[in-house]
Amino acid sequence: MPAHTSPEELYRHSLCLLLDKDIPAWVGLWAEDGVMEFPFAPPGWPAWLEGREAVAAYMRDYPDRIDLHDFPDLRIHRTERPETIVVEMRGVGSLVGTGAPFDMTYIAVVSVRDGRFTSYRDYWNPLAVHEYGLDFAGSGIR
Template sequence: MNRTAPTHRSPEEVFRHGLRLLLDQDVAGWIDLWAEDGVFEFPYAPEDRPRRLAGKPAVAAYMRAYPDHIELHDFPELTIHRTEDVRTIIVEMSAVGRLVATDGPFAMSYVAVVTVVDGRITHYRDYWNPLGIPASMRG
Protein backbone atom coordinates (compact mmCIF):
# COMPACT_ATOMS: atom_id res chain seq x y z
CA MET A 1 0.00 0.00 0.00
CA ASN A 2 1.46 3.38 -0.98
CA ARG A 3 0.04 5.51 1.80
CA THR A 4 2.88 7.91 2.40
CA ALA A 5 4.01 9.66 -0.77
CA PRO A 6 1.75 10.98 -3.47
CA THR A 7 3.45 11.49 -6.81
CA HIS A 8 5.01 14.80 -7.83
CA ARG A 9 6.43 15.71 -4.44
CA SER A 10 9.82 17.41 -4.45
CA PRO A 11 12.90 15.47 -3.35
CA GLU A 12 13.16 17.72 -0.28
CA GLU A 13 9.54 17.10 0.71
CA VAL A 14 9.92 13.34 0.29
CA PHE A 15 13.17 13.31 2.27
CA ARG A 16 11.78 15.40 5.14
CA HIS A 17 8.67 13.24 5.24
CA GLY A 18 10.91 10.16 5.41
CA LEU A 19 12.77 11.60 8.41
CA ARG A 20 9.45 12.14 10.20
CA LEU A 21 8.48 8.53 9.50
CA LEU A 22 11.80 7.28 10.92
CA LEU A 23 11.32 9.38 14.06
CA ASP A 24 7.86 7.80 14.39
CA GLN A 25 9.43 4.34 13.87
CA ASP A 26 7.18 3.88 10.85
CA VAL A 27 9.59 1.81 8.80
CA ALA A 28 6.78 0.47 6.61
CA GLY A 29 5.81 4.04 5.76
CA TRP A 30 9.45 4.91 5.00
CA ILE A 31 9.74 1.90 2.70
CA ASP A 32 6.56 3.04 0.92
CA LEU A 33 8.50 6.13 -0.17
CA TRP A 34 10.66 3.94 -2.42
CA ALA A 35 10.21 3.16 -6.11
CA GLU A 36 9.92 -0.56 -6.82
CA ASP A 37 13.34 -0.55 -8.54
CA GLY A 38 15.01 1.89 -6.14
CA VAL A 39 18.68 1.43 -5.23
CA PHE A 40 20.15 2.07 -1.77
CA GLU A 41 23.95 2.27 -1.67
CA PHE A 42 26.46 2.47 1.18
CA PRO A 43 29.86 3.25 -0.41
CA TYR A 44 31.74 3.13 2.92
CA ALA A 45 30.07 0.06 4.38
CA PRO A 46 32.43 -2.44 6.03
CA GLU A 47 33.01 -5.73 4.23
CA ASP A 48 30.52 -7.60 6.44
CA ARG A 49 27.64 -5.24 5.57
CA PRO A 50 25.78 -4.70 2.30
CA ARG A 51 27.05 -2.00 -0.05
CA ARG A 52 24.15 -2.06 -2.49
CA LEU A 53 20.48 -2.96 -2.18
CA ALA A 54 18.53 -3.20 -5.43
CA GLY A 55 14.74 -3.02 -5.34
CA LYS A 56 12.15 -2.11 -2.75
CA PRO A 57 12.01 -5.66 -1.30
CA ALA A 58 15.76 -5.56 -0.57
CA VAL A 59 15.43 -2.13 1.07
CA ALA A 60 12.50 -3.43 3.13
CA ALA A 61 14.44 -6.50 4.29
CA TYR A 62 17.41 -4.34 5.29
CA MET A 63 15.32 -1.76 7.19
CA ARG A 64 12.76 -4.06 8.80
CA ALA A 65 14.74 -4.55 12.03
CA TYR A 66 15.94 -0.93 12.30
CA PRO A 67 13.65 -0.08 15.26
CA ASP A 68 15.02 -3.14 17.09
CA HIS A 69 18.47 -1.50 17.06
CA ILE A 70 18.00 2.26 17.06
CA GLU A 71 15.29 4.55 18.39
CA LEU A 72 15.78 7.88 16.68
CA HIS A 73 14.93 11.01 18.67
CA ASP A 74 15.98 13.89 16.43
CA PHE A 75 17.90 15.12 13.43
CA PRO A 76 19.45 18.20 15.09
CA GLU A 77 21.46 19.21 12.05
CA LEU A 78 19.91 19.09 8.60
CA THR A 79 21.05 20.90 5.50
CA ILE A 80 19.59 20.08 2.09
CA HIS A 81 21.40 21.23 -1.03
CA ARG A 82 19.73 21.35 -4.41
CA THR A 83 21.66 20.20 -7.47
CA GLU A 84 21.46 21.01 -11.16
CA ASP A 85 19.28 17.92 -11.51
CA VAL A 86 15.95 18.95 -9.92
CA ARG A 87 15.33 15.31 -9.00
CA THR A 88 18.48 15.04 -6.85
CA ILE A 89 19.42 16.58 -3.50
CA ILE A 90 22.50 16.32 -1.31
CA VAL A 91 21.78 16.07 2.40
CA GLU A 92 24.09 16.74 5.34
CA MET A 93 22.59 15.67 8.63
CA SER A 94 23.14 14.23 12.05
CA ALA A 95 20.91 11.84 13.92
CA VAL A 96 20.65 11.24 17.66
CA GLY A 97 18.73 8.67 19.61
CA ARG A 98 19.03 5.58 21.75
CA LEU A 99 20.62 2.19 21.14
CA VAL A 100 17.94 -0.33 22.03
CA ALA A 101 20.30 -3.15 23.06
CA THR A 102 22.31 -1.09 25.54
CA ASP A 103 19.99 1.86 26.24
CA GLY A 104 23.02 4.00 25.41
CA PRO A 105 23.10 7.10 23.25
CA PHE A 106 23.25 6.95 19.46
CA ALA A 107 24.78 9.71 17.35
CA MET A 108 25.78 9.57 13.69
CA SER A 109 26.51 12.06 10.93
CA TYR A 110 25.54 11.42 7.34
CA VAL A 111 25.91 12.80 3.87
CA ALA A 112 23.40 11.42 1.38
CA VAL A 113 22.74 11.89 -2.30
CA VAL A 114 19.06 11.20 -2.95
CA THR A 115 17.13 11.08 -6.22
CA VAL A 116 13.33 11.22 -6.27
CA VAL A 117 11.22 10.65 -9.36
CA ASP A 118 7.42 11.06 -9.29
CA GLY A 119 7.46 11.30 -5.50
CA ARG A 120 9.42 8.05 -4.97
CA ILE A 121 13.03 7.50 -3.97
CA THR A 122 14.84 5.92 -6.91
CA HIS A 123 18.41 6.19 -5.66
CA TYR A 124 19.85 6.86 -2.20
CA ARG A 125 23.61 6.88 -1.70
CA ASP A 126 24.36 7.02 2.04
CA TYR A 127 27.87 8.15 3.03
CA TRP A 128 27.78 7.25 6.72
CA ASN A 129 30.92 6.58 8.75
CA PRO A 130 31.38 2.84 9.45
CA LEU A 131 33.71 3.69 12.33
CA GLY A 132 30.66 5.11 14.10
CA ILE A 133 28.77 1.80 14.16
CA PRO A 134 28.00 1.06 17.80
CA ALA A 135 29.56 -2.14 19.12
CA SER A 136 26.07 -3.49 19.89
CA MET A 137 25.26 -3.44 16.15
CA ARG A 138 28.48 -5.00 14.83
CA GLY A 139 28.76 -8.54 13.51
Protein backbone atom coordinates in the same frame (compact mmCIF):
# COMPACT_ATOMS: atom_id res chain seq x y z
CA MET B 1 1.86 8.72 -5.75
CA PRO B 2 2.89 10.21 -2.39
CA ALA B 3 1.75 13.74 -1.60
CA HIS B 4 5.37 14.75 -0.98
CA THR B 5 6.66 14.95 -4.54
CA SER B 6 9.63 17.31 -4.39
CA PRO B 7 12.85 15.65 -3.23
CA GLU B 8 13.00 18.01 -0.23
CA GLU B 9 9.43 17.31 0.85
CA LEU B 10 9.80 13.58 0.37
CA TYR B 11 13.02 13.49 2.36
CA ARG B 12 11.62 15.52 5.26
CA HIS B 13 8.54 13.26 5.32
CA SER B 14 10.79 10.17 5.33
CA LEU B 15 12.58 11.46 8.44
CA CYS B 16 9.23 11.88 10.23
CA LEU B 17 8.37 8.27 9.39
CA LEU B 18 11.72 7.08 10.77
CA LEU B 19 11.13 9.00 14.01
CA ASP B 20 7.66 7.41 14.19
CA LYS B 21 9.32 4.01 13.64
CA ASP B 22 6.94 3.42 10.73
CA ILE B 23 9.31 1.38 8.60
CA PRO B 24 6.61 -0.03 6.28
CA ALA B 25 5.49 3.52 5.39
CA TRP B 26 9.13 4.60 4.96
CA VAL B 27 9.75 1.68 2.59
CA GLY B 28 6.56 2.66 0.76
CA LEU B 29 8.29 5.89 -0.28
CA TRP B 30 10.65 3.87 -2.48
CA ALA B 31 10.28 3.15 -6.18
CA GLU B 32 9.94 -0.57 -6.88
CA ASP B 33 13.38 -0.54 -8.55
CA GLY B 34 15.02 1.95 -6.15
CA VAL B 35 18.66 1.45 -5.22
CA MET B 36 20.29 2.16 -1.87
CA GLU B 37 24.09 2.31 -1.76
CA PHE B 38 26.53 2.42 1.14
CA PRO B 39 29.87 3.46 -0.38
CA PHE B 40 31.68 3.21 2.97
CA ALA B 41 30.07 -0.05 4.14
CA PRO B 42 32.41 -2.06 6.37
CA PRO B 43 33.17 -5.71 5.60
CA GLY B 44 30.16 -7.94 6.18
CA TRP B 45 27.66 -5.12 5.62
CA PRO B 46 25.75 -4.57 2.39
CA ALA B 47 27.15 -2.02 -0.04
CA TRP B 48 24.22 -2.17 -2.48
CA LEU B 49 20.50 -2.86 -2.09
CA GLU B 50 18.48 -3.18 -5.26
CA GLY B 51 14.70 -2.88 -5.16
CA ARG B 52 12.12 -1.95 -2.56
CA GLU B 53 12.05 -5.48 -1.13
CA ALA B 54 15.80 -5.42 -0.43
CA VAL B 55 15.47 -2.01 1.24
CA ALA B 56 12.58 -3.37 3.32
CA ALA B 57 14.64 -6.38 4.45
CA TYR B 58 17.53 -4.11 5.43
CA MET B 59 15.34 -1.71 7.43
CA ARG B 60 12.94 -4.24 8.96
CA ASP B 61 14.71 -4.51 12.33
CA TYR B 62 16.11 -0.97 12.47
CA PRO B 63 13.78 0.19 15.31
CA ASP B 64 14.84 -2.87 17.34
CA ARG B 65 18.46 -1.66 17.22
CA ILE B 66 18.38 2.13 17.20
CA ASP B 67 15.76 4.38 18.80
CA LEU B 68 16.00 7.62 16.83
CA HIS B 69 14.90 10.77 18.66
CA ASP B 70 15.82 13.59 16.27
CA PHE B 71 17.63 14.64 13.11
CA PRO B 72 19.32 17.89 14.12
CA ASP B 73 21.51 19.93 11.84
CA LEU B 74 19.47 18.96 8.77
CA ARG B 75 20.67 20.73 5.64
CA ILE B 76 19.25 19.93 2.22
CA HIS B 77 21.12 21.19 -0.82
CA ARG B 78 19.69 21.34 -4.32
CA THR B 79 21.80 20.26 -7.26
CA GLU B 80 21.84 21.02 -10.98
CA ARG B 81 19.46 18.09 -11.38
CA PRO B 82 16.03 18.99 -9.93
CA GLU B 83 15.36 15.37 -8.95
CA THR B 84 18.56 15.09 -6.86
CA ILE B 85 19.44 16.59 -3.47
CA VAL B 86 22.41 16.32 -1.15
CA VAL B 87 21.53 15.99 2.53
CA GLU B 88 23.70 16.66 5.58
CA MET B 89 22.33 15.65 8.98
CA ARG B 90 22.84 13.92 12.27
CA GLY B 91 20.73 11.11 13.62
CA VAL B 92 20.56 11.08 17.41
CA GLY B 93 18.91 8.69 19.79
CA SER B 94 19.89 5.63 21.77
CA LEU B 95 20.81 2.01 21.24
CA VAL B 96 17.83 -0.16 22.12
CA GLY B 97 19.84 -3.01 23.66
CA THR B 98 21.91 -0.88 26.03
CA GLY B 99 20.31 2.55 26.19
CA ALA B 100 23.68 4.06 25.23
CA PRO B 101 23.53 7.32 23.28
CA PHE B 102 23.61 7.18 19.48
CA ASP B 103 24.86 10.14 17.43
CA MET B 104 25.76 9.62 13.76
CA THR B 105 26.54 12.13 11.04
CA TYR B 106 25.25 11.35 7.56
CA ILE B 107 25.64 12.72 4.08
CA ALA B 108 23.24 11.36 1.48
CA VAL B 109 22.83 11.90 -2.24
CA VAL B 110 19.18 11.22 -3.01
CA SER B 111 17.25 11.11 -6.28
CA VAL B 112 13.47 11.07 -6.65
CA ARG B 113 11.19 10.22 -9.56
CA ASP B 114 7.41 10.51 -9.47
CA GLY B 115 7.46 11.19 -5.73
CA ARG B 116 9.50 8.10 -4.80
CA PHE B 117 13.12 7.45 -3.91
CA THR B 118 14.99 5.96 -6.87
CA SER B 119 18.56 6.31 -5.65
CA TYR B 120 19.94 6.88 -2.16
CA ARG B 121 23.70 6.91 -1.57
CA ASP B 122 24.20 6.90 2.20
CA TYR B 123 27.64 8.04 3.38
CA TRP B 124 27.91 7.16 7.05
CA ASN B 125 30.89 6.47 9.28
CA PRO B 126 31.82 2.77 9.11
CA LEU B 127 33.87 3.11 12.32
CA ALA B 128 30.56 3.49 14.17
CA VAL B 129 29.89 -0.22 13.65
CA HIS B 130 32.53 -0.92 16.28
CA GLU B 131 31.92 2.19 18.38
CA TYR B 132 28.24 1.37 18.83
CA GLY B 133 28.56 -2.41 18.64
CA LEU B 134 26.18 -2.55 15.69
CA ASP B 135 25.80 -5.87 13.94
CA PHE B 136 23.35 -6.61 11.19
CA ALA B 137 24.54 -10.22 10.78
CA GLY B 138 21.65 -12.65 10.88
CA SER B 139 19.13 -10.01 9.87
CA GLY B 140 18.81 -11.24 6.31
CA ILE B 141 21.05 -8.44 5.09
CA ARG B 142 23.78 -9.40 2.67
